[in-house]
Amino acid sequence: MSISGPKIIRAVVLITVIGAAGVLALVPEARQRALSWIEGNGEDGAVIVLYGNVDIRELELAFRQAGRVDSMAFDEGDTVKAGSVMAELDAATYRDALAAAEAAVRQSQAELDKLVAGNRPEEIAQAEALVRQTEATLRNADRDYERKLQLFGSKTVSEGAVDAAQAARDEARALLAARWESLALLNDGARKEDIAAAEAALAAAEARLAQAKTALSDTKLSTPSDAVVLSRIREPGSMVAAGSAVYSLSLRDPVYIRAYAGEKELGRLAPGTSVEIRTDSSDHVYDGQIGFVSPRAEFTPKSVETTDLRTDLVYRLRIVVQGDDTGLYQGMPVTVRVRSSAAGN
Numbered sequence: 001m002s003i004s005g006p007k008i009i010r011a012v013v014l015i016t017v018i019g020a021a022g023v024l025a026l027v028p029e030a031r032q033r034a035l036s037w038i039e040g041n042g043e044d045g046a047v048i049v050l051y052g053n054v055d056i057r058e059l060e061l062a063f064r065q066a067g068r069v070d071s072m073a074f075d076e077g078d079t080v081k082a083g084s085v086m087a088e089l090d091a092a093t094y095r096d097a098l099a100a101a102e103a104a105v106r107q108s109q110a111e112l113d114k115l116v117a118g119n120r121p122e123e124i125a126q127a128e129a130l131v132r133q134t135e136a137t138l139r140n141a142d143r144d145y146e147r148k149l150q151l152f153g154s155k156t157v158s159e160g161a162v163d164a165a166q167a168a169r170d171e172a173r174a175l176l177a178a179r180w181e182s183l184a185l186l187n188d189g190a191r192k193e194d195i196a197a198a199e200a201a202l203a204a205a206e207a208r209l210a211q212a213k214t215a216l217s218d219t220k221l222s223t224p225s226d227a228v229v230l231s232r233i234r235e236p237g238s239m240v241a242a243g244s245a246v247y248s249l250s251l252r253d254p255v256y257i258r259a260y261a262g263e264k265e266l267g268r269l270a271p272g273t274s275v276e277i278r279t280d281s282s283d284h285v286y287d288g289q290i291g292f293v294s295p296r297a298e299f300t301p302k303s304v305e306t307t308d309l310r311t312d313l314v315y316r317l318r319i320v321v322q323g324d325d326t327g328l329y330q331g332m333p334v335t336v337r338v339r340s341s342a343a344g345n
Helices: 005-026 029-039 092-117 121-153 159-188 192-217
Strands: 047-054 058-062 067-072 085-089 220-222 227-232 245-251 256-262 274-279 286-297 314-322 333-339
Touching: 047 314, 085 245, 092 192, 121 159, 256 333, 274 314
Parallel strands: none
Antiparallel strands: 047 256, 047 333, 058 245, 067 085, 085 220, 227 245, 256 314, 274 286, 274 333, 286 314
16 A cells, blocks of 8 residues: 655654654753743843853961871861861970060060169168278378378388388279279169160060960961861871961852953943853852953963954953852852843943
8 A cells, every 4th residue: 555745744744743842842941941041031132141160269278387286176068167266286385485485575574674773772872881981091091191201201211111101092092983983883873775785685585475475376277267178188196397288178258250251242241240140050040240350361362363353352250149159169160141231231
């Protein structure tokens, strides 16, 4: 039994229609909604669609001091708040260094106080007594010299006796002058240069004390911002050098999107422009705002370009996600939509 040509044509058309309907039925509903979201409904005009990724923002925490790890407070996957103490070093040696620095400051302060206060009243009184004693000795030496000088005129004493009396008198005068100078020095107190040197020594001791306090505080490792622990690199008991990473953290606040735009679109993507963001994993739409537009292209242009080649340049955008961002993970690909009205078109 033969089938005519027209019947064959009708059968092929029918099969094609049924197949097309089946293919459309197999397209996921989420895929259809995503395509509709990207293309726009035409009511608010055309949209600018950009593609990018959630920025990877990681931080490696390390001690500024070397030592033995005493404790680790968090594990991988834990959420930490800014200021949380993540780990601590054995601080015994740093506490000892701090105690020594504090003692050195007290010693330097005492030396300076002694110089500023001057000599004790008892020392000055002792010097004054020595002056009075030497004055009496000089008076006695003067009288003895005068007597022997008179006796020498009457040939009662020898010339040698007169010379000895004169020497004793001169010695007493010199000793009195020296003791007057000593008394003046005691009354004047320390030299300005000695006080300045003591002040400098105190300042140096205080600087060493500040360093010791900083070193002791550095035995506690704190996180500078809210984050999620990516990896715990060390364990208690480990010896670490200064700058050796202990934790690796993922920063989530704020969340940045890194996207790229062509030169033709660049004029409509000013900082502050509001955008909508979607991922392939859900239908949730995130709100964002363009925060930064790179002033240069991502590649070095050719030295000679045609008008068409110039439009192939791309520029990096940083988009700040606003509000709820719990569904955005670092490195995740995203689609960014900017309405032409929002872009100022």
